[in-house]
Structure formats: structure tokens, C-alpha cells
Amino acid sequence: MAISRARAFGAPGKYIQGPGEYENLETFASSYGDNTFYLIDSFLFDEIAARIQKIYASTASKYVTEPFRGECSYAEIERVTERVRTAGATVVVAMGGGKTLDTGKMVAMAMNIPLIIAPTSASTDAPCSAMSVIYTDDHQYIGCVFHKRNPDLVLVDTEMIAKAPLRMFRAGMGDALSTYYEALANERTDGVNYVGSGYRRTRASVAMAELAREILLEDGAKALRALACGAITEAVENVIEANILLGAQFENAGSSVAHAVHGALTALPATHKYLHGEKVAFGIVVQLVLENYPEAELAEAVKWLISLDLPVTLDQLDVEASEANISLLAEALAGEKSRARAVPMWITRRLLHDAIKAADRTGRDFRENFQGRAWPRGSEYGK
Ligand SMILES: [Zn+2]
Structure with missing residues (x-):
């Protein structure tokens, strides 16, 4: 039974989905802050960082790219938070799978700055939620953290999703x-x-x-x-x-x-x-x-x-x-x-x-x- 009769609903501030939407990353990120920190899945890092560099080449906007080390653990959250602080970034963009996105959420919430989520596969319902799943460095489940807000923007590039293994897409359908x-x-x-x-x-x-x-x-x-x-x-x-x-x-x-x-x-x-x-x-x-x-x-x-x-x-x-x-x-x-x-x-x-x-x-x-x-x-x- 519900504890309260009151109803509640949470959702990302904006949701945008379509082919090639990553081309708009700089435009969106700049509307939330003047210095963007990109946290990117390590195995996609070279490809995505090069693309971001190209997008930013014709602008004066400031940005930093950082590879995610693979686990949404407190040690990694602390490391990334420190990098964001050192860079003086005012908006976080997390690009990758569930663990990268969950880490980005933890960092942006801790620093109280805007958060853009850009998933690279459609394998779970993690991108839109106000939740992070935390693990130890050796991949043991610790628990869930519920955040005070959902991501400000969830940006889905259909072309990126289409390149991910089909197995991930099928798993997302089961979920x-x-x-x-x-x-x-x-x-x-x-x-x-x-x-x-x-x-x-x-x-x-x-x-x-x-x-x-x-x-x-x-x-x-x-x-x-x-x-x-x-x-x-x-x-x-x-x-x-x-x-x-x-x-x-x-x-x-x-x-x-x-x-x-x-x-x-x-x-x-x-x-x-x-x-x-x-x-x-x-x-x-x-x-x-x-x-x-x-x-x-x-x-x-x-x-x-x-x-x-x-x-x-x-x-x-x-x-x-x-x-x-x-x-x-x-x-x-x-x-x-x-x-x-x-x-x-x-x-x-x-x-x-x-x-x-x-x-x-x-x-x-x-x-x-x-x-x-x-x-x-x-x-x-x-x-
Ligand atoms: Zn699920």
C-alpha cells in the first residue's frame, strides 16, 4: 500500500531523439553552461572525443573530455568529481552505457551543476532516471542512490544507438x-x-x-x-x-x-x-x-x-x-x-x-x- 495518497512523477527536463543529434552537443551544452565536461565510455573514447573536437573546432566554447574507467564506484565518482572541479566545468555530459551515465549523475548532483545524458546504446532505462547504481571497484553491487532531480536533458543519437551491438538493443526491449x-x-x-x-x-x-x-x-x-x-x-x-x-x-x-x-x-x-x-x-x-x-x-x-x-x-x-x-x-x-x-x-x-x-x-x-x-x-x- 502506498504510504501517502499523493501522486508523484519525475522525468528529464527535456528528451530529444533522432539521427545525428550528437552534432548538436555543443549547442545544447552551451545553453546550460560555459565550460562542458564530457565523461565518455573508454572503449568509445577515441571515436567520440575526435567527433567532439570537430564539433567544437568552429566555436569558442570551452570543453574537456575524460574517459570513464569502467565502474560506477565511489572511488571513480570522487576521481571524476575532482577532474570536473579542476577543469572549472559548469555542465556535465555523460556519454556511454549505464555505468558511465550513473557516474555522470553522481558527479553532477554532488556539484549541483546541469547534467546532459547521451546514451550510446538502448540497453536499459537508466538514461532518464534520477537513480545511480553503485558498485565496489571489484564490481560488487552496493546499492542505489536516488537523486533530487532527473537529468536536465537526455539526448539520443539514433545513429549511435544503431551502431551498438543488437544484443544490447534486444536486452533493452526485455527491460x-x-x-x-x-x-x-x-x-x-x-x-x-x-x-x-x-x-x-x-x-x-x-x-x-x-x-x-x-x-x-x-x-x-x-x-x-x-x-x-x-x-x-x-x-x-x-x-x-x-x-x-x-x-x-x-x-x-x-x-x-x-x-x-x-x-x-x-x-x-x-x-x-x-x-x-x-x-x-x-x-x-x-x-x-x-x-x-x-x-x-x-x-x-x-x-x-x-x-x-x-x-x-x-x-x-x-x-x-x-x-x-x-x-x-x-x-x-x-x-x-x-x-x-x-x-x-x-x-x-x-x-x-x-x-x-x-x-x-x-x-x-x-x-x-x-x-x-x-x-x-x-x-x-x-x-
Ligand atoms: Zn531495468
Whole structure:
């Protein structure tokens, strides 16, 4: 139950998405500050830093580029904050994957300066949110930090997203689809969201989560076929919006079982090589089985996940469906503060255990009997 009757909604100040939008980086950054600090993913650093240099060549604007060292840890946050301070920068632009973006958020919030987020893949709903996930330097999860504001601008260059591996795009689709089922679970339980503390959802956030599902089911396969040949179509643009903007409604509508399953899976080292959205995909199957969704809706979601080659069984995440593993996952999900409790039913450890077991079996049965694949086979598209 929500602690308050009040509704709350958070969103980036502006959201802009389209092919070649990175060309406008200097224009946007200059409107927020006179000296811009670019924090860039290390493996894209040379390419992006060269591009920024070219964009700035014809201007008098000041800027600094800095490679991100790979982990959103307190040591890295401190290092980057110090670099921003030394440079005298007045606006931060974070460019890269989730960890780079989360570090940029921490630095800009600590210094109380404007923040522009420029994701280089559409693999999670991290870009729009007011949240950072913190790890130790050796990649152990510590926890989440909730910021007082969302990014001032989220700038998405579709051409950049289209160049990222398709696997990341597919994982982003799994992550975004979960938003719908998790929003519904929170609507049915009048659950709390992540805006402030104890607030509940707006009607708008649930409508956006529903739109995410609609787009993904309608345009998901079309988008992958287009991206497989490097084409940017309207379907691609729609799915990017679903993955990045609409998927971020987890913040406003609340999360539930699918993300709780993701969290539980991270305790098993074998799953570390799988992407966030891939683990969430199996979490969706668990949630639908637990909540006893109608067969038609269950089949629709599971077939869609299979058609995108997203995991619907434990073995697809390198986890044996053994009694020991299922019990371990159920134990993690049953905790008092677990988001797995954000469902409209009484939860017990046994119920969670059996939902995981039946979800794994459901995924297996559908995989054996449904071979439809919506995107091209071939190693260049695979894992
Ligand atoms: Zn997520």
C-alpha cells in the first residue's frame, strides 16, 4: 500500500531523439553552461572525443573530455568529481552505457551543476532516471542512490544507438517490457514509486508503460530486422523511445517481481555475463506465472521473448534449474523489503519457489513447441 495518497512523477527536463543529434552537443551544452565536461565510455573514447573536437573546432566554447574507467564506484565518482572541479566545468555530459551515465549523475548532483545524458546504446532505462547504481571497484553491487532531480536533458543519437551491438538493443526491449507488468502490479496494490518517498503513481506513468508494451509487441521485430542491415526506420525510432523514455516509468510506477528476480539472479556469478534486460526477461515469465496471468497473455509475452532470443528459462542464463538454485532465488525474493512483494496477492517463500520452477518449465515448453524467431540468424547478431 502506498504510504501517502499523493501522486508523484519525475522525468528529464527535456528528451530529444533522432539521427545525428550528437552534432548538436555543443549547442545544447552551451545553453546550460560555459565550460562542458564530457565523461565518455573508454572503449568509445577515441571515436567520440575526435567527433567532439570537430564539433567544437568552429566555436569558442570551452570543453574537456575524460574517459570513464569502467565502474560506477565511489572511488571513480570522487576521481571524476575532482577532474570536473579542476577543469572549472559548469555542465556535465555523460556519454556511454549505464555505468558511465550513473557516474555522470553522481558527479553532477554532488556539484549541483546541469547534467546532459547521451546514451550510446538502448540497453536499459537508466538514461532518464534520477537513480545511480553503485558498485565496489571489484564490481560488487552496493546499492542505489536516488537523486533530487532527473537529468536536465537526455539526448539520443539514433545513429549511435544503431551502431551498438543488437544484443544490447534486444536486452533493452526485455527491460522495457517488464515496466508494463510491474506498473500494473503496483497499480493493483497501490504501491509506492521511486519519486520522493512514499508517493504513488500518476495515471500518466501507467499509460506510458502500456504504450511501451504496445510499441514493443508491434514494432520490436520490425526494428531488429531494420537494424540487422543498418537501417533506421520509424519502427527503430519507436522502440528506442520505448526502451529509453517509456521504460523509465519504473521510476514513476514502481518495480515488482521481474526486477526482483533480476536482483536475485545477480547473486549467482554465472549470470554476471548476461545483460540486465536478459535477466529481467526471465523475471517477466516468473511474474506472469506468479500472478496467474491469462494463458493468452502469458503465451503472447513468452513467445515474444523467444522470438527475440531473450532468456525464458534458467539454463539460458547458465543457471541449472536445481532445487538448490531455485530455493536460493526464492529466499532472496521472499525478503521483507523485496519488490517481489509488490503483487496483488499474499506472498510466501513456497509460492515464489514454485513460481520460479513453473516459469522455467513454461519457458522450456514454449521453446520446444514454438520456434518462431523474429530476427535473422547468424553469429554477427548472436550472443
Ligand atoms: Zn531495468
